[in-house]
Amino acid sequence: SREAGAGCVGPATLDDVDLRLLAEHFPTPFYAYSATAIRGRVAALREALAGLDARICFAVKANPNLGVLNLMAELGVGADIVSAGELRRSLHAGIPPERVVFSGVGKTEEEIALALAAGIWKFNVESADELRLLQRVAEGQGAIARAAVRVNPDVDAGTHEKISTGKAENKFGVSVEEARSWFAEASAYPNVRLDGLHAHIGSQILDVVPFRRALGRVAEFWRELAAAGHALDSIDVGGGLGVRYRADADRPVAVGEYAGAIRTALADFPGRIVLEPGRWLVAEAGVLVTRAIRIKPGVQRDFLVLDAAMNDLLRPALYEAWHDIVPLHAQARPPQRYDVVGPVCETGDTFARDRLLPRCEPGDLLLIAGAGAYGASMGSTYNSRPLPAEVLLDRGRYALVRRRQTFEEMVATEQLAQDWQRP
Numbered sequence: 001s002r003e004a005g006a007g008c009v010g011p012a013t014l015d016d017v018d019l020r021l022l023a024e025h026f027p028t029p030f031y032a033y034s035a036t037a038i039r040g041r042v043a044a045l046r047e048a049l050a051g052l053d054a055r056i057c058f059a060v061k062a063n064p065n066l067g068v069l070n071l072m073a074e075l076g077v078g079a080d081i082v083s084a085g086e087l088r089r090s091l092h093a094g095i096p097p098e099r100v101v102f103s104g105v106g107k108t109e110e111e112i113a114l115a116l117a118a119g120i121w122k123f124n125v126e127s128a129d130e131l132r133l134l135q136r137v138a139e140g141q142g143a144i145a146r147a148a149v150r151v152n153p154d155v156d157a158g159t160h161e162k163i164s165t166g167k168a169e170n171k172f173g174v175s176v177e178e179a180r181s182w183f184a185e186a187s188a189y190p191n192v193r194l195d196g197l198h199a200h201i202g203s204q205i206l207d208v209v210p211f212r213r214a215l216g217r218v219a220e221f222w223r224e225l226a227a228a229g230h231a232l233d234s235i236d237v238g239g240g241l242g243v244r245y246r247a248d249a250d251r252p253v254a255v256g257e258y259a260g261a262i263r264t265a266l267a268d269f270p271g272r273i274v275l276e277p278g279r280w281l282v283a284e285a286g287v288l289v290t291r292a293i294r295i296k297p298g299v300q301r302d303f304l305v306l307d308a309a310m311n312d313l314l315r316p317a318l319y320e321a322w323h324d325i326v327p328l329h330a331q332a333r334p335p336q337r338y339d340v341v342g343p344v345c346e347t348g349d350t351f352a353r354d355r356l357l358p359r360c361e362p363g364d365l366l367l368i369a370g371a372g373a374y375g376a377s378m379g380s381t382y383n384s385r386p387l388p389a390e391v392l393l394d395r396g397r398y399a400l401v402r403r404r405q406t407f408e409e410m411v412a413t414e415q416l417a418q419d420w421q422r423p
């Protein structure tokens, strides 16, 4: 049997599971993730980092499903979290707190208190206000918080502007000048052990040069700090490694080249190197399985109307992102051009424009590839469409890791306005 995603006609399998058989068990649309593919990515990254004291902290936002996080836990992978919710998911899935790092510009006092009490490994601090708050919360708990400064290296990652984070004008991190002053005043924060650096310049980066630049700036700063007597125990290089969304066009950075850039920049760093990959570990391991509802003739070309929509997979609508679409037909069919759309009432609910596909008919199954990262995690119930099921696949077997939401669950927290009160 051939692998789904290769754009071929024939048995469509992912992790040795026939997706057409799976679609008899679960209503479409649903997500399917290959555990084998995820394990393969973790192993490949580890191999590329062999010999380094490196820790992989999966960026939970990419795929926070408990089944996926539990797989990460089993593999010894930690978590990069950005909210109390992601902390609780990570711990619930079995990721030990000492493998958790906490990033984000808007950590609240409650979130910081929760994470500190849970005993997370490191806070990636992004502002002076947050540093003062961390000191106050840690003092209140009689604890010492371990912290890294997130520096903004002012590097253009060359990616979509909505997911670029390392330019000076972006909201993330602080300048090297500001970070320098924090280290100089470290004694003003007795409950914070400021002993790390962190940088994350963006996501879906397809060129090694921005990584090299950012790593170079971080390394230069670490050397300066070391010379001034500030010993660091960790450098967190963030995430951002891009993946292949377009089988025939995208040329991602090879993991060995990426690891090589880290090795070169941080060759003599005596502490631990932290990586926060999200997309690279899971994107290509996942697909969204969907069915054609109907073919609607259009002025320019036919619309292929799917039962998946922008509420299930937002990336095409939000970033005009390309995702390969593969019909799971049993027989060869002549090619035809389609605008591939969902049922949601917005023109932006478009997965692909003018896409050449084998001719489709109502009821046909298709998969949308590269859906394992920022797919389910960015889903919503827009148009009152329930959150779809998620299924983990592993060498011919499947396990449901989220069932489709029911209507009752969708409205469970709502009620009619009856009990009117004054604040």
Ligand code: LLP
Pocket (backbone or CB within 6 Å): 059, 062, 080, 103, 104, 163, 200, 202, 203, 204, 238, 239, 240, 241, 276, 277, 278, 279, 280, 315, 319, 373, 374, 378
């Ligand atoms: N670390 C930090 C601090 C981050 O902000 C992010 C992603 C990551 C790590 C993981 O980056 P990755 O390895 O996945 O590129 N929704 C967008 C992506 C947003 C990424 C936000 N931050 C998309 O669908 O393309």
